[in-house]
Amino acid sequence: MPRRPGASAQIEPAQLPTVWLTRDRPPQVVAEKLRSGRWERTSHGVYVAQRATEESPYERARRRALANIAGTDRRLIAPHWFSHESAALLWGLPTWTVPTRTHVLGPRAAGGERTPSIASHVGALADGDLTVVSGLPVTSLARTVADCLATLPPLHGLVIADSALHRGLPVADLTAAVHARTARNGAARARAVLAIADDGAESPGESAARFVVVRDGMPLPTTQVSVGTRLGTYWADLGWEEFRVLLEYDGRTKYGTSADLFDEKRRHDALVETGSRVLRVTSSDLSSLTKRVLPLLPASVSRSLRPRRALAA
Structure with missing residues (x-):
């Protein structure tokens, strides 16, 4: 759940x-719709209306993925539930990347070998693992996140886990779901990522910054660090309070106006005046983030640096 005063988050299923x-x-109707630009093809046999408004590549990819999920549901006859990243999309969770295949779980294969756009998973589900979201059959939130932790690269899984916890998924429910998975593949990875999941992360970028430094062996940072300044209390995205080092993740759309930039400059200066060292991070900085942070921490941290192998997969 959100810890920063004024912050709010809740599960908002996808439309x-x-x-x-x-x-x-x-x-001939399909051909005319495509020729006129009113429809676009999202996968074999599935079409969606072209958006009249501008959207980012990420938004467009999510819309197309959701269209494929809806189309797949209409085409499948056998019992099925949407799972893994596809279920995460239906639950409205952000993802680090958008899946290009629709994940379907059922007692039998859902045609995945014949249809490259479908990733078919076979297995039994307990009643508590099944629900309906946006009118479609889907795995429960805890089961969805547990499956993602076990099958996705650690960073991708952490983004989904952080966002689910931030939106109210109890950590006890997620822990139980991770340990209840019968499949052995990915179990160790799921537990390793679960150990660093944090409900204080408010964006995928914040999760990514924390993941990089922890993967590289640095001490686990605190999320939503409270700092009292002359302008009031501010909350840094993450940092190490004992070392007075703060990390702030800046996304491309964070500062929409000059007024936003001015306010952020005052906030930054107020944080620095407390004796805190503030490092601003963007997506382009992630590959070199640990090298930038280490000089700000005691030399003992560098000497004891041990990358976490379970997070490197």
Whole structure:
């Protein structure tokens, strides 16, 4: 749950776009819709309306992925539930990257070998692992995150776990789901990422910055660090309070106006005046983040640096 005063977060299931299937329209109608630019193809036999408003590449990829989920649901006859990253999308969770395949879980294969756009998972589910989100059958939130932790690269899994915890998933429920998974593959990775998951992360970028320094062997930073300044109390994204080092993650859309920049400059100066050293981080800085942070920490940290192998996979 959010810790910073004024911050709020809750599960907001995805709104599914309207989709059309090839089987439902004469070929000439489909061709005309595509030629006129009113429709776009998202996967074999699935079409969605072109967006009239501008959207980022990430937003467009999410919309197309959700369209494929909706189209897949209409095409499948056998019992099925959307799972893994596809379920995360339906739950409205941010992801580090958008899946290009639709993940389906069921008692039998869902045609994944015949349809490259479907990733089919076979297995039984307990009743508590099943629910409905946005009108579609989906794995529970805890099961969804547990599956993602076990199958995704650690950074990608952490982004999903952090966001779910931040939106109210109890850590006890997630822990139980991780330990309840019967599949052995990815179990160690899931437990390693779960150990550093934190409900204080408010964006994928903050999760990524924390992941990099922890993976590289640095002490686990605190999220949402409270700092009293002459302008009042501010909350840094993450940092090491004992060393008075703070990290602030800056996304591309964080400062929309000159007034935002002015306010952030005052905030930054007020933090520095307390004796804190503030390091600003963007996505381009992640590969070299540990090298930038280490000079700000005691030499003993550098000497004891031991990368965490379980997070390097």
